[in-house]
Amino acid sequence: MPNEQLRRLRRWIDAVLRGAASALELLADVVSDTEDVELHTVVTFRAIVDAVVPETPELDPELGPEHVPGGLAVGLEEFAVTYVDDGFQLGLPYVGPRGNIPLADPIAQILDLAALRLVDREANTGELDDDRPVSLLAPGEASPRTVRRAAGPFSKLSRRDRLRAIGLLDELELELNQFEDELFEFDGGLVGQLVVGFTEMIYYSEWQGYDEFTQRPSDRVHPNDSTAVQSWRQTGYPGFSDGYAALRGYLGSDDGPLGEGEVWTTIDASGSVRIAREPGSFRENDYDTSGYAEPYPE
Numbered sequence: 001m002p003n004e005q006l007r008r009l010r011r012w013i014d015a016v017l018r019g020a021a022s023a024l025e026l027l028a029d030v031v032s033d034t035e036d037v038e039l040h041t042v043v044t045f046r047a048i049v050d051a052v053v054p055e056t057p058e059l060d061p062e063l064g065p066e067h068v069p070g071g072l073a074v075g076l077e078e079f080a081v082t083y084v085d086d087g088f089q090l091g092l093p094y095v096g097p098r099g100n101i102p103l104a105d106p107i108a109q110i111l112d113l114a115a116l117r118l119v120d121r122e123a124n125t126g127e128l129d130d131d132r133p134v135s136l137l138a139p140g141e142a143s144p145r146t147v148r149r150a151a152g153p154f155s156k157l158s159r160r161d162r163l164r165a166i167g168l169l170d171e172l173e174l175e176l177n178q179f180e181d182e183l184f185e186f187d188g189g190l191v192g193q194l195v196v197g198f199t200e201m202i203y204y205s206e207w208q209g210y211d212e213f214t215q216r217p218s219d220r221v222h223p224n225d226s227t228a229v230q231s232w233r234q235t236g237y238p239g240f241s242d243g244y245a246a247l248r249g250y251l252g253s254d255d256g257p258l259g260e261g262e263v264w265t266t267i268d269a270s271g272s273v274r275i276a277r278e279p280g281s282f283r284e285n286d287y288d289t290s291g292y293a294e295p296y297p298e
Contacts, residue, residue, distance in 0.1 A: 008120060011153060015112050018152060037081055037104065039142060039150040044108035045077040045195075046136040047155035051162040052199045066233050071203050072136070074230050079207060080199055082214065088194065110191055112152035114165040114172075119153065123164060128156040166192045204231045206240060249275035257283045 053071030060068050085102035118124050133151035134144045172188025209228040211221045224239045226232050252259015254272040261278035
């Protein structure tokens with residue numbers, strides 16, 4: 001068997017064994033009702049943050065040193081793991097609260113599979129590098145040998161190749177209807193939207209300024225100081241203020257049923273596109289649905 005085929009087979013076997021070990025640890029956490037985060041998951045989410053909100057030293061000469069730090073400088077990956085595990089869970093029916101499976105560990109495994117798919121297609125622009133995941137941890141946080149053993153292929157890709165691997169998830173869809181009246185659907189593209197879109201959203205939000213984000217909203221304290229949030233310092237955002245955001249109206253046109261009443265502003269006078277104060281309403285038969293078929297009829 002050629003050497004490249006052997007390397008490919010070894011990479012997939014490693015990924016399968018790592019996924020099986022992760023599943024067993026996740027099962028142990030569910031049974032014991034604990035929430036330990038695996039080192040593999042920590043490294044993978046740091047690789048996500050490092051690719052989505054990277055450190056940008058090239059901006060220092062033009063914009064200043066405050067524009068250099070990226071998401072890892074504020075612990076964004078730690079909050080992203082908490083955000084994913086608390087906000088998005090796979091619920092196993094008939095198991096009760098312990099059947100709510102946190103998703104950060106499975107998402108890290110899925111990203112490894114996407115990385116292997118990228119490498120198998122020879123679509124990566126750089127080689128897998130065992131030292132990349134080591135560089136994502138602070139000195140002394142874990143031994144380089146431990147990190148290399150725990151890290152998956154996703155964290156060993158270059159930043160650009162990690163984003164290319166995430167893009168491949170759009171091709172992954174799964175639909176199971178094993179039991180009557182039960183349907184399981186999985187769209188890999190949602191994983192990409194979660195790890196890219198939500199990482200960006202969290203970084204540029206007010207999250208960093210809260211003393212403890214996991215508290216109830218009524219118990220959280222935020223200084224609302226423009227210097228308290230790294231992304232605010234980098235973008236010049238002055239902090240939140242009552243009245244910054246306001247609904248100005250509804251988009252409407254002469255040939256559409258939405259947007260009616262007093263006009264706030266005109267978008268395109270030639271096409272009569274405008275922002276109106278009232279929402280309007282759909283008219284009957286606005287959409288032709290005569291060809292629609294219920295995919296899972298009762």
